[in-house]
Amino acid sequence: MVCYLGRTVSQLATIGNSTNIMWHGCPVDKVERQKLLKQKGCVIWITGLSGSGKSSVACALSQSLHCRGKLSYILDGDNVRHGLNRDLSFKAEDRAENIRRVGEVAKLFADAGLICIASLISPYRRDRDACRALLPEGSFIEVFMDVPLQVCEARDPKGLYKLARAGKIEGFTGIHDPYEPPLNCEIVLEHSEEVCASPRDMAEKVIHYLEENGYLQA
Numbered sequence: 402m403v404c405y406l407g408r409t410v411s412q413l414a415t416i417g418n419s420t421n422i423m424w425h426g427c428p429v430d431k432v433e434r435q436k437l438l439k440q441k442g443c444v445i446w447i448t449g450l451s452g453s454g455k456s457s458v459a460c461a462l463s464q465s466l467h468c469r470g471k472l473s474y475i476l477d478g479d480n481v482r483h484g485l486n487r488d489l490s491f492k493a494e495d496r497a498e499n500i501r502r503v504g505e506v507a508k509l510f511a512d513a514g515l516i517c518i519a520s521l522i523s524p525y526r527r528d529r530d531a532c533r534a535l536l537p538e539g540s541f542i543e544v545f546m547d548v549p550l551q552v553c554e555a556r557d558p559k560g561l562y563k564l565a566r567a568g569k570i571e572g573f574t575g576i577h578d579p580y581e582p583p584l585n586c587e588i589v590l591e592h593s594e595e596v597c598a599s600p601r602d603m604a605e606k607v608i609h610y611l612e613e614n615g616y617l618q619a
């Protein structure tokens with residue numbers, strides 16, 4: 402029987418198209434990294450329509466965590482599509498692959514002990530739930546930007562809704578393509594005529610959740 406690093410070759414695995422692979426552990430693990438950072442790794446997944454405020458809340462949250470001496474990192478859909486996911490379109494299957502890849506990266510960041518803030522439209526429940534399943538129970542914190550389409554379209558900072566309405570963009574979320582709101586997410590950030598909260602106020606609601614659930618301590 403062949404051994405490698407004290408492991409028998411029979412522990413080789415096939416994952417997808419990757420054959421004969423073996424997971425390597427290390428004495429410095431997630432627990433040690435969390436002690437170093439004095440926080441618990443997790444994924445804060447911000448989902449909502451284009452223009453709902455995902456990036457604004459993500460930035461405000463990262464700033465607030467930084468002021469508390471906590472290390473976070475933002476995976477923003479727009480930004481990730483400039484590099485890692487530059488090969489993906491907005492067809493449903495490509496959006497699914499976008500979310501799958503970001504979910505796997507977010508899982509690695511959480512394992513590194515980081516507070517990973519993922520802000521993507523991520524319109525399909527099935528894709529978001531698949532990301533949730535990658536993480537230990539409680540480590541995937543889904544945040545829904547509950548902002549009506551009318552408000553998002555009135556904001557339209559990039560003019561994309563206008564282009565979509567003019568037929569110059571096809572398959573735009575909320576206009577041509579669907580958005581499936583979460584059915585039981587951890588946090589809902591509402592913005593309506595009655596409830597007007599700033600990105601900072603919204604971020605503080607997420608901070609409160611993290612404090613209450615012990616993520617801001619090792």
Ligand SMILES: Nc1ncnc2c1ncn2[C@@H]1O[C@H](COP(=O)(O)OS(=O)(=O)O)[C@@H](OP(=O)(O)O)[C@H]1O
Pocket residue numbers: 450451452455456477478479482491495496497499500520521522523524559561570571572573574
């Ligand atoms: N067809 C279509 N539908 C929706 N959004 C579009 C589209 N084409 C380009 N954009 C711009 O891409 C940003 C969304 O990228 P995401 O990776 O978050 O989308 S998804 O999760 O894969 O659905 C999104 O950025 P945000 O406005 O910050 O959400 C848009 O500016």
Ligand SMILES: Nc1ncnc2c1ncn2[C@@H]1O[C@H](COP(=O)(O)OP(=O)(O)O)[C@@H](O)[C@H]1O
Pocket residue numbers: 449450451452453454455456457458556557558592598599600
């Ligand atoms: N809570 C808020 N109240 C008012 N305007 C907001 C709020 N959050 C974001 N905005 C504005 O809405 C627009 C879209 O915000 P953004 O964070 O880019 O949304 P998304 O990332 O979901 O596309 C921007 O012009 C931003 O300044």
